[in-house]
Amino acid sequence: MNTDRIALKGLRARGRHGVLAAERELGQEFVIDATLFLDTAPAAENDDLTRTVHYGELAEALVKIVEGEPVELIETLAQRLAEVCLDNDLVEAVEISVHKPAAPIPLPFGDVVVTIERRRA
Template structure:
């Protein structure tokens, strides 16, 4: 089985996710990393985009989720993003990280990140 990867990192989008009312009112930037695991050999052999993941279209779909319906937890947001990735039948598994660099923490910090791994059943 192939362990090829397509990684989309640092994708930025504004969302209204969080537990606090201010997070939902004002929104904030989220940063998404997604690594998709699939077999890229069919695409490489044929030079055919339809036999791999179109990362431009994937980026648009992920941003739509971030900009869409608010959730309280970034764990929930990460799951929704993983579901989008796994909707493509070529993707065997995915690792998704959601970064929340402006999380409401009253101490100096660089980032808050939730990372999940999900596989096709």
């Protein structure tokens, strides 16, 4: 079996995740990168969208999670995003990165990123 990748990079959504009350109240932009590991050969062989992951629908599902119920940790957010990806039976594993470029850090910085990898059980 092939292990191919479908990557969705730089997906932006506004959420209210964080430990501080101001983060929950005001919200901020989060940036999501998702790399899905699956066999795309059956889809390519028949030019059949139903045999792969529809990345447009995936993007909508991920944004719904970011815009949904707030959590304190972006590690928790990353886990929820990974679970959505693994809901598709074709996906063998996923790597999720959650960027929090406006994290409340009182020093100059470029980005805060949590990256997790999850496999189908």
